[in-house]
Amino acid sequence: MRILIIEDDSILAQHLKRKCESAGFSVDITQHGLDGEAMANQLAYHAVILDLGLPDHPGLTILKNWRRGRNPVPVIVLTARNSWQERVVGIEAGADDYLGKPFHVEELLARLRALIMRCHARFQGQLNVGGYTLEEERQAVIKPDGELVQLTSMEFRLLRVFMLSPGRIHSKDALIDVLYDFDKIMDHNVIEVYINHLRKKLGRDIIRTLRWQGYQFMPGT
Numbered sequence: 001m002r003i004l005i006i007e008d009d010s011i012l013a014q015h016l017k018r019k020c021e022s023a024g025f026s027v028d029i030t031q032h033g034l035d036g037e038a039m040a041n042q043l044a045y046h047a048v049i050l051d052l053g054l055p056d057h058p059g060l061t062i063l064k065n066w067r068r069g070r071n072p073v074p075v076i077v078l079t080a081r082n083s084w085q086e087r088v089v090g091i092e093a094g095a096d097d098y099l100g101k102p103f104h105v106e107e108l109l110a111r112l113r114a115l116i117m118r119c120h121a122r123f124q125g126q127l128n129v130g131g132y133t134l135e136e137e138r139q140a141v142i143k144p145d146g147e148l149v150q151l152t153s154m155e156f157r158l159l160r161v162f163m164l165s166p167g168r169i170h171s172k173d174a175l176i177d178v179l180y181d182f183d184k185i186m187d188h189n190v191i192e193v194y195i196n197h198l199r200k201k202l203g204r205d206i207i208r209t210l211r212w213q214g215y216q217f218m219p220g221t
Helices: 010-022 033-042 059-068 084-093 105-120 153-164 172-179 188-202
Strands: 002-006 026-030 047-051 075-079 097-100 127-129 132-135 140-142 148-150 207-210 214-217
Touching: 002 010, 002 033, 010 026, 010 105, 026 033, 033 047, 033 059, 047 059, 047 105, 059 075, 059 084, 075 105, 097 105, 127 153, 132 153, 140 153, 153 188, 153 214, 172 188, 172 214, 188 207
Parallel strands: 002 026, 002 047, 047 075, 075 097
Antiparallel strands: 127 132, 132 140, 140 148, 207 214
């Protein structure tokens, strides 16, 4: 899954990027509010972590502009101002969740996962499709026969994309957009390599190849 972090503190932004990537997310970051607002309008992010105290373009303004423009991207707001009044203002502007600084990264990750689960409305607590259960904490998947299969970070990201939209056809371009950072250019063949890894671990028929179209996750068929 691909998320965007808009945070003017470069040290904190890089720290969050590393932690989120370790948790299986693909992460873009920017320190500039105007750039962040445009990025979330141009690309389909699964969630945004937004600092309200941006010097060039207030976070609340960004949030209001997204909602006014009918951009439904899930947003967790970060701020050093932690009064209940600030929480109310953030929620009323369209934030989905709120975290005051300082915070524990583990709590942010838990809130991020819960927000994405809630907004996709496909599962409660765990992602379960066709008898396959995705284990977020262990970065693994449980097969219908109960076997726990450990996944690499990229295998995990890819399977999560498929399980959030079973039956949907994903082109290689679309998968690259979701899986990789904004500033990275990846060869299309890399996607095919990871698809084959998943097939070896979970079964050859679980992911179908549709010529000239892409890939389709079809468990239990």
